[in-house]
Amino acid sequence: MSHFFKKKVDRRSRSAMVEFLSNHFRYDSMSSWNGVTTYANKIKIQNIGLTPSQLGKAFTLLDVDYWDDIRWPIDDFTESQGDQYTITSNGRSGGYLILNRSCRELTGHKSYCPSCGQLNFKSVDSSSDLCGVCHKPRRNFDVPPSRLSVYAGKDIDQHEDFHIEDWSMDALCERVDLICAFDEACDQIRSNFIALLDDFEVVEETIYKPVQVKFLQRAA
Ligand SMILES: [Zn+2]
Known part of the structure; x- marks a missing residue:
């Protein structure tokens, strides 16, 4: 309608x-x-x-x-x-x-913690890269996260x-x-x-x- x-x-x-x-x-x-x-x-x-x-x-x-x-x-x-x-x-x-008007911007986060969800601006290079919060292994994003910016x-x-x-x-x-x-x-x-x-x-x-x-x- x-x-x-x-x-x-x-x-x-x-x-x-x-x-x-x-x-x-x-x-x-x-x-x-x-x-x-x-x-x-x-x-x-x-x-x-x-x-x-x-x-x-x-x-x-x-x-x-x-x-x-x-x-x-x-x-x-x-x-x-x-x-x-x-x-x-x-x-x-x-x-x-x-x-x-708007545009999509990368947040800049490279990796995340699957256990607690903490985001990180550095990518993971080795399995010893642990989450700063819960100390479990971090994982790199396959698709870098983005957000919509509104003008x-x-x-x-x-x-x-x-x-x-x-x-x-x-x-x-x-x-x-x-x-x-x-x-x-x-x-x-x-x-x-x-x-x-x-x-x-x-x-x-x-x-x-x-x-x-x-x-x-x-x-x-
Ligand atoms: Zn964590």
Whole structure:
């Protein structure tokens, strides 16, 4: 179901593509004080086209941490963009999904300890290279570990007029494809949220946690 992805953009028409990109909803890339904006979609629960009963249920979810259950379209999107773009949330209580530039960087770790999980910046040369924490043998990574770096606070196409000298038809098409993929990922997250509303209910339970306490005891 599409809510954010609204219309097919005619890739043969320069003006249709420029109109789509120029009129797309935008939001602050980091905070409002620096005035930097990027492509965005508003995901506040009042604004995503819920039925009255879904909306009522959505309010009962406000204290429930469900983001990890519905966020997977972001990973798919990021991977499909070769890690050069990703989606983050911004605004008070994350009411907006925004497009960010990103890149994948090596963490620099060369080896790890299979026993305790400790990472190490040096590779293992001999079997006597032991873990500094648990003193078991370390192992080299087959694939060096990496992490996604997000260029938060940078604008994307702010004040851009998509002038013909700077933007070929191919470049415009590519940018429209990117923003459509962004909108579709936001739609998928919205669908995941609605499926959550329809298929689950909030259960309240009191749990008991062990707590460390100190008290006085008469010396023997
Ligand atoms: Zn270890």
